[in-house]
Amino acid sequence: MTATRRIPVTDRTRFLRRPEHRTLRVAALVGLVVLWEALARAGLVPVLFLPPPLGVLREAWAMTVSGELLTHLGASLQRLLIGFAVGALAGVAVGVTVGFFAAADAVGTPIIAATFPIPKIALLPLLVLWLGLGEPSKVAVIALGVFFPMAINTVTGVREADPLLVRAAIAFGSRRWSVIRKVILPSALPMILAGLRLGAGTALLLLVAAEMVAVESGIGFLILHAGNIMATTKLMVGIVVLSALGLLSQWGLARLERVLTPWRSPA
């Protein structure tokens, strides 16, 4: 009698697995800061060029206590929020109109296509000329930067609305406005929220650019001014604050997404 040859079956998809590696995620960030501190302490890089993290932290604390940091942060947040709100609302309104109405599509799509590729920073001098050196020109450039991703994403979202659901709504008596409000808008909501995230990044970029022109407050001013007087530690505080603002806005928008689109979370 011959021995039975047994061939065990193994899971051949193992290499596709993607564990979360939670510790690695934290370690990467901590590692970067530790490396930075070590480099600065070892004296390999002059402190003027790369101030150590602990120094930056101390400076941030001092600036918070003196109120300097909050003044700048407050001025920046105000510009950011007003510009973001104006741009986002206008973007959604234009996006829904262009996405839904054929005539608005004919008018709006070529205009958006022609104006979208213009880097919005290039428009800042023009906006200053039109709106003056004050707040309106700063807010306007941020609003413009947010408007385009919002409008384009909204148009896509509106176009991708399932025609079956539109028909279903009509079968149950919906007219045009009801279809827009109860089918098109909720269908487009995920794309609109993705547009908000894109817009948040652009808004931060334009904020700093706008604050480097003729202002006396704001994170952008803080960074430019600190650079001019070689106050590198102060400059780094500004950069860290920007990084935190970026992280915070993405985190906030991700949360907003979960709250506003509960039907997209897993069962």
Add this chain to the structure above:
Amino acid sequence: MRVVVERLSKVYADRRGRPVEALAEVSLTVASQEFVALLGPSGCGKSTLLQVVAGLTAATAGRVFFEDAPPDRPLTAMVFQEFALFPWRTVQGNVEFGLEELGVPRAERARRARALIEMLGLRGFETKYPHQLSGGMRQRVGIARALAVDPAVLLMDEPFSALDAQTRRLMEEELLALWERRPTTIVYVTHNIEEAVFLADRVVVLSRRPGRVLDEIPVPLGRPRTETMLGTPAFLETSERIWALIKDQARAALVQ
């Protein structure tokens, strides 16, 4: 009340712009509280016919009208093959949708939706979203949504063909029980002969494209319908008769 479809034709343009004749002079009448099945091979325009009756697409020629329709009820409500539930609305929200569009006040809406939710065995699922439900439960929501508006005619477009065979049989029996308890006029589109014979009072058999009425076959089975009727000579003979009508059509559609 009567639904009259009169010499209805529908020609649409395909993707290359060539005309496709979907329906050719289809005429039929549906009486009040009658359960009519529209049966035909795939691509015979039976769904198109239903869409025209619902006012969801225009006919090329002919017309559809409702005689002596009740003035205070919507003419039609539709149950879709792919359910077509609003994913952002809960079960309760979906069932209330048609009532909302009719302008029914909030409290009344909630009350009527709850009654339908109860009737269709959806109690306890009111706050669930469609993606959290099985196919059978989803179509129950679809049926509840349609019944909630109390339409003069309930249009059902292959409502159970996306379900697995066992669920489908159970849902057919539930639909019959529901209809026998609360008779409404139903136009039911299907490609399944046994389903048509088991459910309907009358089966309107359509030819393949362009859809024409081949014959109208009354179903000689009593009410209430029961599972045991599936093996009776009357059931089998009626099914055979319909199959004989569309066999060649189905074969032609297969090799197309």
